[in-house]
Amino acid sequence: ADLVISNWDGYMAPDIAEQFKAATGLEIEVVNHATNEEVMGKLMASGGKGYDVVFVSSPFAEILNGQGLAEPIDKAAVPNLDNLYPEATTLAYDPGNTFSVPYTWGSTGLCYRSDLVEGTPDSWLNLLQPVDALKGKTTMLATDRWLMAAGELAKGFSVNEKDPARLEEVKTLLIEAKKTLLAYDDTTFYSKLVSGEASLVHAWDGWCNYGIGENKDIKFVVPKEGSDLWIDTIVVLKSSEKKDAAMKFINFILDAKNHAWAAQNILYKVPNKAAMESLDKALSEQYPNMAMAPADLVKYELLRDLGTAQKDYSRIVSEIKAAN
Amino acid sequence: MSFNATRPTLLAAPGVAWLVALMVVPCLLVLSYAFFERGVWGGVEYTFTLENFARVADPLYAKIFLNSARIALTATVVAILIAYPAAYAISRAPRMSQPILLFFAVLPFWSNYLIRTYAWIVLLNREGLINNLLRSLGYTGEPLSMLYTESAVITGLVYNYLPFVILAIYSTLSRLNPELMEASRDLGAGPVRTFLRVTLPLTLPGVAAGGVFVFVLSIGNFVTPALLGGGRFQMVGNLVYDQFLTANDWPFGAALGAALILTMIVLLLLQARATAHASGERKGEAAQ
Amino acid sequence: MNATLSSKLPGRIVLLLVFGFLYLPIAVLVLLSFNASGLPTSWSGFSTRWYGALLSNTDILRAAGNTFIVAVFATVISTVLGTLLALGMETRRRKSNGLEALAFAPMVIPDIVLAVALLTFFSRLGLTMGLHTIVISHVIFDLAFVCSVVRARLKHFDFSIVEASRDLGASGWTTFWRVTFPVLLPSIVAGALLAFTLSVDEFIIAFFTAGAGRSSITLPMQIYSMIRFGITPEVNALATIVMGVSATALLISQWLNRQQQVP
Amino acid sequence: MNASSNPILRIEGVGKAFGPVTAVDDVTLDIRENEFFALLGPSGCGKTTLLRMLAGFESPNAGRILLEGKDISPLPPEKRPLNLMFQSYALFPHMTVRQNLSYGLEMERLARTEIHRRVDETMATTDLTQFADRKPEQLSGGQKQRVALARALVKRPKVLLLDEPLGALDKKLREKMQLELKRMQNEVGITFIIVTHDQEEALVMADRMAILKDGRLLQVGAPEDVYERPADRFVANFIGVMNFIDGKVGVDGLFAAEGLQVKASGNAGSATLAVRPENIVIGPPGDLPVSGAIVDIAYHGLDRVLHVKTTASATPLQVRIPASGAGNWKIGDALSLKIDPARCRLFQ
Amino acid sequence: MNASSNPILRIEGVGKAFGPVTAVDDVTLDIRENEFFALLGPSGCGKTTLLRMLAGFESPNAGRILLEGKDISPLPPEKRPLNLMFQSYALFPHMTVRQNLSYGLEMERLARTEIHRRVDETMATTDLTQFADRKPEQLSGGQKQRVALARALVKRPKVLLLDEPLGALDKKLREKMQLELKRMQNEVGITFIIVTHDQEEALVMADRMAILKDGRLLQVGAPEDVYERPADRFVANFIGVMNFIDGKVGVDGLFAAEGLQVKASGNAGSATLAVRPENIVIGPPGDLPVSGAIVDIAYHGLDRVLHVKTTASATPLQVRIPASGAGNWKIGDALSLKIDPARCRLFQ
């Protein structure tokens, strides 16, 4: 194959290879990774060998770049960059899309069963200090950064907070919250809502949409304290020997029609103006968070690489997990 | 057997070579990262430091280790208690059907860990099959919270590693001379004491091997605690995993890993000694 | 053999209970393969759509094929090496702590350490990775497990039959095949089943040591990568088929075996 | 000698088959209290199987076993007040000699010091003291056999079943052990049932003995009875050495074969005369009624056996003479012999 | 008898220790081609260890072993043209009797039909034909032993090492097997080294025999030599039955003990007189020089052993008399006896 691309399973059109071949005559091979972490580990251990293009979330793209593994984006080869919302070209981790191109974006908030939760939850504290009826019926995302973010947002801190005293406060809050939690879950939380096992869960917007698709009573809300802004990006690896083809591939993805596929089929917002505008209105009626304006979205703070402060995060998360 | 003193060495050579070339060398390479600093963007900064080992000494990690060891140990004990009678029954079945029974004991594990674990979630959750069954049997109380508890984690671990213990114990039971048990009965020991004093010591190597499997696989497991324990319990393997992948702190991961490997190997050597002693294994030189 | 000492009944009850425990989640798993909805954890009606979907999902089928190839090769190699290592260790005059530690190490090294180590190592060697590197890597821990099972059996092995064989003119090699191996067979089979089962289900090491292409994706890699968007009952359908086919194949071969032995 | 007449063990019509193989066939036998009973028979005749049924390891297909009048079939082996010494030893490989011996006493929950004392005593009488801390695999064949014997002896059960207990021991040690067994019979009052291939052992030690063949009981009686008055040709041939001469009993009540006539009480018709080698008297040619020639001489330590060819039988007759008187004879010599009618048996 | 004089096997200063235990101690011994050599000694004296060194399973700590003049130390067991029958049988548990027997021949890559023929033949001579398809666990003790024997025999090696080959067999079968071994010695020309506890077996079958004790060789010689002229007190006592009378040799060259005098050539000083039970003649009280009284009578089948208390020794003397002449004597009877000076030995 001309290109090896690693992405999450089901995150692109299944026939992407045929379409791309029809359009460019180039062959691609799509492989899957389960998590950002795994593919990052693999890229770092191997120096990126074997892969041409990878899909990773923004902090990881930042790391790839920091490690010198990311190839600069050849703007001239990717004219479809023009399709992006302006907000998507000035993102703090990579202003001007120099080494990464955003693929999907969204927020993190609360996903809940409106028929089982009284009123509309509007604060992170609804999750972290639930009313009695919700005790034992909430879940939180398990990954370090999102787990911490919920506490940081509730306290009004930055999601990239580095001040040890503040982090200590967050820790206390989260350890307390653990007592009322059904589980930490970042893979099946929406099906817990569907089955009624949980009533209020910490969720990514797009993933909440899968629950909404199964049960209309499920709703998504971004608490008043705000959310983080997450972005899944496309990065070309420096070690790639097929950089031209890789740029062609990015350009192909950014084509309005192709990029719209992601929004339509995986129910994640895409930062592609042309694509979003081509969507059926019915979609945003069924899944209201699809309609969130880019301007509102980018108000949320991006997760950034923490550098050496990561040590404090991993220790705090370990303490939370070990607490009982 | 001294008729060819070099034979044992020759027999062990391919396996030893494989392990040295493909495990020891690569692992030493990675574990040596423990002596260096984490780079700004993760990775390794080749500046010598002992800080990572200092961090390992943090009591937090000892606490996590002890806690997950407790969970793993419970799973190990439970698995042995279930596996032993099963292995015993298989070894007493007609010779022809023994391989079939063994095969059916492992067959479930040729599916996938994740979907097996999901199946347990379906069984155990508050809206799950067992609770529904209870309800249809007329149970009206609060649904039982069986999932996301330590017991659920232990159940999952026992379930997934049970066949390994059955296999290990079966392998020592399969050709045990039945006259030894008869001799014990004859000398006045009932079935229980015969089991404790003769059968068990003679099959202890198998029990120990099986126990080691459950323990090391459990303590290194992270899917089961995440799914059945709702992520509220952490196993040691997870800690190392997180350093390499989530925290992107390879040097600390290497230090934790090295500490973990060393501790476990020392424990295992002690355990092997104890087993050898209790099962009256022949002494090295005398047997030759 | 004798009714005074061993009644068959308790054994049957034990087997019934243990197999009940082993197959209870499997029954659920199979049931879910006929689940109309795609959710892995709740039931919403009967359907065979996932079987249809599976048959057209070449990715899953290829991954299943790869897993089988990896597991078979890793099992064969590790069973041979592990058994020989066990024999070597148990016939040695002196126990060596270094050797013991070496044999334990693959079991206690956290998967991720081994995975990272192997990938780093293979890339430094400039090795092209693929199914073969997964096999090589799986053999590392598989052989430790096989060795452990076989050694347990060897602790009370009567080596005089090995001597008898040598005495009757058999070389070490022939003795192994004709005497040691058949007598150890139950434990070797146990070790091989263990290795196969471990390999079939192993994820992280396979992920790291696989090549970059589709051609070396194994089933666990495929299934784990589906987590983010939900694992569909296709996987349950696949597991159902795998177990069904294996069980049927075994039962048929046993039946043929018995037919052959009757006349 | 030590036998009183109340049976401690009664075996009633007991049978056992392994699939198509009938190992024990309708055996009925009483063992008297405190007697020393020997079980003899060719290899594979069912001796071990019979003992295993008594000990409770095989359940009979037929018949029942009564101990002191009570049917012990429902009792598991550990509840039966008898012990078996296994033909294949069945030593616990993970225990030292001392531990092997202590095991059975620990099961009786005896005090430690008592166990120690009895084990020490038994090890001393079986010459095992110096091996107390060895594992079975570090012992020689005969040492292992003694451990197996000692392990059964130390229990001092009512009935002790010994399956070939002294076969791996040399003559001296065997004699020492025989004395020990006899001593225990007398002092401790144990009833012994012993399987042995050593006829001398059976003849010397047993109060009574039984001969089994193909799972069936052929004869039960005191050793002298069996030796002197074997029930049939098989027993006659099995115990000791016997010369058989085929011939006919005439109407005159005389047994006759080619060149030989012996007074014998029997019915007229074809018959076999059985005579033991020590009951043939030899002399110089012509002195005695039957003439023959020496075809072979075997040295048996304390005496010689001459193989003498006569016209009376196809196989040479064996004649046993003291070694001291053997110097005179050599292969090829002619001689004459005489059979004492009082010391031979007729099978018809 | 069949022994020619060139040694096929030369054992030179061989020794073997298991840790602190010396099992074989500086043994030097020549085995001649085609001879039947018996190894005797008390339990644990090192017989099995010696055979295992010959077969190549233990390497000597000292000395060397030459087969036909060549040092075989470097040869692994399968390259040595000798075979060992294991005392513990070591049958292959997963093979039938036929397979156990065929195994060794298959190793020689003989033709199938040839293997079949020889296995059938050997099974027939060892009475195993009917068990051809059984597994060892389905056999009785004696049947297993015969399989072990047959498995070694069927190979027809140059030298056959048999460790207690007939111990589990009854007398008749043992005699049959003895004949078979002798036949193979003569017809096939095999050299046999056999360990046995059965003295009669050794005396009857062996061309020469060796007595081991505590790993050391005490005497090597023809059976008559060893029996009649034991090298020391231990051998005298070990082989056969021997009465020992402690006394003194006077300056007159006469051995004297309380109430007894025997002409004996020896140095003056304390000495022990050894005399076999069959070499003591008895008569009515007063007839013969030494007087005594019967304290016990043992029945040994073909003869009786009287235990006679005399003033000459603390332990009663054993006197063997033919059973036919025994009816006259009973316990308590007084008698007189005489020791033939030509048939006793003096140990000083």
Ligand SMILES: Nc1ncnc2c1ncn2[C@@H]1O[C@H](COP(=O)(O)OP(=O)(O)OP(=O)(O)O)[C@@H](O)[C@H]1O
């Ligand atoms: N593995 C061992 N470790 C320690 N001592 C041993 C070992 N094997 C044998 N021995 C000792 O060496 C001595 C000689 O043993 P061997 O088996 O040669 O005796 P043997 O003459 O064959 O006796 P038996 O007639 O009882 O079979 C014995 O005292 C025995 O206890």
Ligand SMILES: Nc1ncnc2c1ncn2[C@@H]1O[C@H](COP(=O)(O)OP(=O)(O)OP(=O)(O)O)[C@@H](O)[C@H]1O
């Ligand atoms: N498990 C079995 N399956 C089939 N046949 C058996 C089994 N066990 C014993 N036999 C047969 O039963 C018969 C009696 O065996 P048993 O062991 O009682 O003989 P034995 O008299 O003790 O002989 P030996 O003197 O040789 O020890 C033998 O022919 C034997 O082959």
Ligand SMILES: NCCCCNCCCN
């Ligand atoms: N703790 C390291 C064990 C290595 C073997 N991993 C096998 C995983 C099977 N699920």
Ligand SMILES: [Mg+2]
């Ligand atoms: Mg027997």
Ligand SMILES: [Mg+2]
């Ligand atoms: Mg021996």
